Amino acid sequence: MILTEDDAAKLLHSMLNLLQSSSAREVLDGIEESRRLGIEELLPEQKGLELKQVARTRRRPPTNVELVQIVLERLHQRLVVLPTLASAISKRLGAQDVLWRVDTEFVSTDRFPEARLSDLSPDSVDNLMLAFAEIRKLIPVQTIERV
Amino acid sequence: MANNQELDELLSAISNLLNLPAAQQLLQLNSNTCERAYEAYVLSLCVEAVRRAGGTAELKGILSGPNPNPVVLRGAPGSMASRNQNFAFASCALRNKQFEFHVDVEYQGTSGAPHEIDVSMCDEAHAEAVRNTNGRPKADGNKLLMAFECKFYESTPGVGLGRTFVGLISDCGALRFKAFVANLTSEKLGLYFSKSS
DSSP states (O other), X not given: OOOOHHHHHXXXXXXXXXXXXXXXXXXXXXXXXXXXXXXXXXXXXXXXXHHHTSOSEEEEXXXXXXXXXXXXXXXXIIIIIHHHHHHHHHHHHTOSOEEEEOOTTTSOTTTSOOEEGGGGSOTTHHHHHHHHHHHHHHSOOOOOOOO | OOOHHHHHXXXXXXXXXXXXXXXXXXXXXXXXXXXXXXXXXXXXXXXXXXXXXXXXXEEEETTTEEXXXXXXEESSOBOTTOOSSOBEEEEEEETTEXXXXXXXXXXXXXXXXXXXXXXXXXXXXXXXXXXHHTOOOBSSTTTEEEEEEEEOOSSXXXXXXXXXXXXXXXXXXXXXXXXXXXXXXXXXXXXXXXXXX
8 A cells, every 4th residue: 555645644643643542652752752853864966066065964854654654663663572572581581470670779669660571462462463464564664764 | 545445444454453452551561661671582682592502591580599480680770789689690601601691780880980781791700709799790801791782762763872882881891792782773873883883
């Protein structure tokens, strides 16, 4: 499926609303940070003395189509990569479960809440990965960083 | 250009995905948990590498000894000698070398300044001395052998953490190996490290 900028704008609006209603605050923060960092690209080939004096790259805002790719990449990391990491950790360390705890003499558990490996591999995670793969078939990955 | 039906199908597929209970759980994870999981993943790769090279690697809890259950890892940088939790490390042997892998431990750099290292390989005798004295491990000589900076990016990678890593390893003496490991590739970081290495 080839998305136009208008298609991508509709898609973005829906995806960001869904993420907001899912309370995916840190995922949204990451998307916003990526928007702020923009897209690095090479300057088009041109002749002239002035061009020799400047860097050949510049930063521009992402297009809607590029932002859709950025959102899908963030979802891929959260929904596909994290459960895959959890499975690899469990297998390689031979651990039923891993807990992350802090040294409470120095660190507050409010800031670093206790977590466990099973948080990263919820039930029916296979269905989740299949559902994501279906979406990726409709919108294939595009490389957008050009530097 | 997508037609309306295709776009509706795509929107419906995305809505179904994000409304799955498993997706809701993963989307609400604290980013610190994602970071810690990525460090644990790199630790597991180190353990696997030792075994593949013909060595042995065994998890130990600082309080319970071999094969702790559950395995407790640091949720924030801390002391290698801390006994406030049963923090685990990987005790390894390869040929005639004994060493340990630790997660999120503070080392003293060659300047004397403390540094947090996400995943580190430390000489076993030095690590034992640290535990026996309740001291801090040193990053010089043959004590800290490898250092890994691990980053689970939730946004486009910039070069900021790369700069921090270059500063960190410049204060770590002669490391046998060092690496900046991340979940996303970045040409910008690649360019920066190619210049600074």
